[in-house]
Amino acid sequence: MYINKTFFREMAKVLFSALVTLFGLLILTFFIARLLPIDPVLAVVGEQASEAAYERARQDLGLDKSLFQQLILYLQNIVQGDLGQSFLTRNDIVDDLKRVFPATIELATTATIIGVLIGVPLGTWAAAKQDGWPDHVARFLGVLGHSVPAFWLGMIALLIFYAKLGVVPGPGRVDDIYYGLVTQQTGLILVDSLMQGQIEVFRNAVSHLILPATVLGIFSVANISRMTRNFVLAELRQEYVTTARVKGMDMRTIIIRQVLPNTFVSLITVIALQLGALLEGAVLTETIFGWPGLGLYMKNSLLNADTNAVLGGTLLVGVTFILLNTGADALYRILDPRARN
Amino acid sequence: MKRREFLYGSAALLGAAQLGLTGCSSGSNDTEKKSKAVVIAWKIDDISSLDPAIAFEKVSSEVCRNIYNTLVVYKMEDTTQFEGLAAESWEDAGDGKNYTFHIRKGMTFHSGRPVTAHDFVYSIERALGLGRAPIIIPAGLGFTKENVRECVKAVDDYTIGISLPEERALTFVLACFTTCVMAVVDSEEVKAHEMDGDWGSEWLRKNSAGSGPFKLRNWVANESVAFERYDGYWRGPAAAEIILLRHLPEPSTQQLLLERGDIHVARNLNTTQINRFTDDPNFDVVAAPSFRLVYMNLNTKYEPFQNSKVLKALKYLIDYEGINNTILKGFADIHQTLVPQGIWASLRENPYTFDPERAKTLLAEAGYPDGFEVALDVRGSSPDLEMAQTVQASFALAGVKMVINTADYKQMLTKYKSRRHQIVLANWGADYPDPQAMALPFAGNPDNSNAATLKTVAWRASWQDEELTARILAGAKEVDSAKRKALYEDVQREQADKGPVIQMFQLRQVIVVPKGFRGPLLSPSSRCDTYLNMGKKV
Numbered sequence: 025m026y027i028n029k030t031f032f033r034e035m036a037k038v039l040f041s042a043l044v045t046l047f048g049l050l051i052l053t054f055f056i057a058r059l060l061p062i063d064p065v066l067a068v069v070g071e072q073a074s075e076a077a078y079e080r081a082r083q084d085l086g087l088d089k090s091l092f093q094q095l096i097l098y099l100q101n102i103v104q105g106d107l108g109q110s111f112l113t114r115n116d117i118v119d120d121l122k123r124v125f126p127a128t129i130e131l132a133t134t135a136t137i138i139g140v141l142i143g144v145p146l147g148t149w150a151a152a153k154q155d156g157w158p159d160h161v162a163r164f165l166g167v168l169g170h171s172v173p174a175f176w177l178g179m180i181a182l183l184i185f186y187a188k189l190g191v192v193p194g195p196g197r198v199d200d201i202y203y204g205l206v207t208q209q210t211g212l213i214l215v216d217s218l219m220q221g222q223i224e225v226f227r228n229a230v231s232h233l234i235l236p237a238t239v240l241g242i243f244s245v246a247n248i249s250r251m252t253r254n255f256v257l258a259e260l261r262q263e264y265v266t267t268a269r270v271k272g273m274d275m276r277t278i279i280i281r282q283v284l285p286n287t288f289v290s291l292i293t294v295i296a297l298q299l300g301a302l303l304e305g306a307v308l309t310e311t312i313f314g315w316p317g318l319g320l321y322m323k324n325s326l327l328n329a330d331t332n333a334v335l336g337g338t339l340l341v342g343v344t345f346i347l348l349n350t351g352a353d354a355l356y357r358i359l360d361p362r363a364r365n
Numbered sequence: 366m367k368r369r370e371f372l373y374g375s376a377a378l379l380g381a382a383q384l385g386l387t388g389c390s391s392g393s394n395d396t397e398k399k400s401k402a403v404v405i406a407w408k409i410d411d412i413s414s415l416d417p418a419i420a421f422e423k424v425s426s427e428v429c430r431n432i433y434n435t436l437v438v439y440k441m442e443d444t445t446q447f448e449g450l451a452a453e454s455w456e457d458a459g460d461g462k463n464y465t466f467h468i469r470k471g472m473t474f475h476s477g478r479p480v481t482a483h484d485f486v487y488s489i490e491r492a493l494g495l496g497r498a499p500i501i502i503p504a505g506l507g508f509t510k511e512n513v514r515e516c517v518k519a520v521d522d523y524t525i526g527i528s529l530p531e532e533r534a535l536t537f538v539l540a541c542f543t544t545c546v547m548a549v550v551d552s553e554e555v556k557a558h559e560m561d562g563d564w565g566s567e568w569l570r571k572n573s574a575g576s577g578p579f580k581l582r583n584w585v586a587n588e589s590v591a592f593e594r595y596d597g598y599w600r601g602p603a604a605a606e607i608i609l610l611r612h613l614p615e616p617s618t619q620q621l622l623l624e625r626g627d628i629h630v631a632r633n634l635n636t637t638q639i640n641r642f643t644d645d646p647n648f649d650v651v652a653a654p655s656f657r658l659v660y661m662n663l664n665t666k667y668e669p670f671q672n673s674k675v676l677k678a679l680k681y682l683i684d685y686e687g688i689n690n691t692i693l694k695g696f697a698d699i700h701q702t703l704v705p706q707g708i709w710a711s712l713r714e715n716p717y718t719f720d721p722e723r724a725k726t727l728l729a730e731a732g733y734p735d736g737f738e739v740a741l742d743v744r745g746s747s748p749d750l751e752m753a754q755t756v757q758a759s760f761a762l763a764g765v766k767m768v769i770n771t772a773d774y775k776q777m778l779t780k781y782k783s784r785r786h787q788i789v790l791a792n793w794g795a796d797y798p799d800p801q802a803m804a805l806p807f808a809g810n811p812d813n814s815n816a817a818t819l820k821t822v823a824w825r826a827s828w829q830d831e832e833l834t835a836r837i838l839a840g841a842k843e844v845d846s847a848k849r850k851a852l853y854e855d856v857q858r859e860q861a862d863k864g865p866v867i868q869m870f871q872l873r874q875v876i877v878v879p880k881g882f883r884g885p886l887l888s889p890s891s892r893c894d895t896y897l898n899m900g901k902k903v
Contacts, residue, residue, distance in 0.1 A: 066775055069497070072793070072796060074500065075817070075818045076500070076818065080497070081497070113414075123585070179617060182621055186621060187621045193627075194618075194622050194627045195618050195622065196611070200402060200404050203589070203591070311614060311615055312615055314612070314615075316612075321587065324410050327773055328410075328775060329775065
């Protein structure tokens with residue numbers, strides 16, 4: 025209903041600037057990755073290879089060409105949807121990303137859902153009872169989420185819930201015995217196992233997901249509750265709230281009926297960015313929980329100077345971020361009449 | 366597309382919440398399945414291919430050695446002796462050039478085809494044709510892509526005739542034939558998967574065509590390697606039905622999984638964790654030597670290192686005992702000569718002790734009474750960094766002010782391989798169990814120019830001793846084993862005396878398994894079938 029010509033024109037502008045951003049991102053990443061003082065050939069042939077073998081691998085990887093030629097070649101391939109092959113494993117980057125990104129999506133989405141389900145009510149409550157004990161709880165969580173390192177929290181959570189209590193399974197996406205039982209369709213093991221009727225695998229995957237998602241979720245809760253609190257507080261100072269109170273509406277109804285819907289617009293942006301940040305890679309959480317996602321993949325590729333893999337991953341993160349941003353922007357325009365003009 | 370995936374993902378999760386989470390698996394059925402699989406936690410992110418003619422790094426070659434058979438292996442109980450694996454016996458014509466191997470009859474590939482001499486000939490030809498990192502080994506025998514058809518021939522289905530272009534000692538030849546680049550692949554299977562003259566390497570990267578106790582089920586980079594038992598193995602089927610190597614880079618995660626019984630072998634634990642397990646009655650700590658030395662490379666391009674007295678002084682300025690007892694605790698032995706224990710011709714003498722007074726005198730004689738400044742490159746992880754810090758402290762006792770530069774290992778290596786360092790602390794392992802595998806890199810340097818085709822550890826130190834190099838190159842050809850041994854002993858003493866590469870420790874491999882569980886055989890370098898009896902009831 026609000027989607028009209030102006031809307032499409034605006035969105036086209038946004039998309040164009042997104043493409044420019046992506047192009048800049050690619051060029052920058054390409055040069056950073058190439059200028060790293062790490063020799064990618066070493067990662068492939070190892071330290072003890074002879075010069076002839078080294079030279080051969082260098083040619084195989086196309087690293088004997090000039091930097092500029094390499095860049096042009098790379099861009100040509102990208103236009104055709106080919107992200108090239110990993111220097112180290114010779115896997116197609118597209119295949120690699122299809123494998124690792126769903127793992128991260130599964131983890132990040134769950135964490136964000138936890139963040140929203142807990143963070144929004146908590147933030148609202150904290151704002152309603154400003155300086156009361158719910159506010160203190162929210163602030164404490166906020167500080168915790170900002171100051172506790174993810175690897176520490178992950179390790180402690182594993183120690184307590186896995187090692188001591190044994191209520192959740194250990195690191196990994198599924199138990200080893202279920203490994204390879206589900207063929208990859210979407211790459212989301214929860215979805216694939218359900219589609220293939222592997223209920224046992226599904227349950228196992230869920231139990232594996234809970235702990236890392238909660239750990240990541242805590243950081244989400246910290247951020248989302250803090251922002252919600254601020255948004256609600258700002259709304260509470262508005263005149264319409266005073267008016268409503270004067271008319272005799274009780275506080276709970278005002279917050280639920282009037283205030284919260286007004287904060288949704290800003291909250292969507294926060295949540296989208298939060299999801300984006302988690303998708304970009306929770307490297308430390310993925311390392312601790314042996315979670316084969318994008319974060320771990322990118323880290324390993326960087327350490328091996330695997331330029332193609334790093335570029336492919338960066339491009340994916342960039343696209344995801346821009347999509348989420350554009351999506352939030354579109355929603356924003358739909359939800360808020362003021363933004364339409 | 367992605368949005369839809371999000372939606373699916375969230376819908377599935379909500380569904381999950383409703384289904385109720387009945388804990389974490391483990392029905393009786395699961396336990397049964399679990400008992401057949403052996404799970405090894407290991408850092409396995411350096412695999413680039415599982416083709417035996419390409420695999421050259423620690424993990425990938427261990428994987429290949431359990432899928433493919435070599436002609437010979439060294440004996441587990443005495444690594445200086447050899448025994449046949451695919452070869453039942455061998456003959457030495459006595460001229461240092463002609464050798465004959467007789468292949469065991471009744472061996473089969475995973476495809477069911479019999480293993481023949483033709484497959485071996487093809488495999489060696491293939492390795493040379495591919496020319497990847499491990500080619501250094503057949504090249505050491507004088508084989509090239511061009512001459513290999515003349516050098517390696519199938520006399521009949523079960524006999525291989527080797528005629529080398531130059532003399533090589535039998536012990537050297539046998540050592541080369543223990544490595545996985547010389548292992549046999551199923552020639553028909555590989556040929557069937559050849560593409561554009563790639564010798565089937567694209568296919569063999571993630572598939573297997575061997576005759577060993579296991580087949581490769583799959584390899585997912587940075588995640589896992591899964592093996593499946595080959596029931597037709599000629600030495601009898603392996604104990605474990607399935608083996609899974611899981612990439613778990615974090616030692617503390619490995620420890621937790623081991624304690625909970627979710628993995629059987631932990632291979633990347635640190636000294637503190639190992640000490641904890643040593644006192645735990647529920648676990649066994651298993652240690653074995655490796656053919657890997659910790660050393661420092663002093664670049665003689667840096668002026669002070671051109672003075673032999675400075676080199677000697679620094680050798681007296683390392684607290685070998687202290688580092689070994691406090692940092693390497695149980696992970697290493699002091700070893701100051703270039704051939705590790707366990708390879709024949711290794712010396713049992715360590716010429717240097719920690720003696721700061723003597724070092725000061727030597728430095729004063731060399732014209733550096735107040736020491737000098739120097740930078741050391743080291744990887745920023747344990748235990749290398751701690752070793753570097755200890756060396757920094759002890760160097761300071763004689764006024765040598767050392768700055769430590771830490772970097773990721775590959776970053777450090779890049780700088781080191783282009784000789785831009787002053788000192789590097791690193792380690793190096795023998796590619797095959799022969800003194801030549803260490804003598805050539807550590808003391809040999811035929812061409813010190815930047816365009817050299819052989820860039821040894823000595824080359825990286827910009828150190829060239831032509832006479833010593835000539836003797837080492839002659840060492841591989843010496844047919845008289847007593848003379849050969851004496852030659853390497855002299856080389857070791859001379860290198861330890863004047864070389865700019867300082868050998869310090871020989872590393873051990875340490876793993877932890879549940880009490881009574883039989884883990885993989887820890888072989889110091891290439892040896893086949895190390896998983897054969899893993900998991901077998903003791």
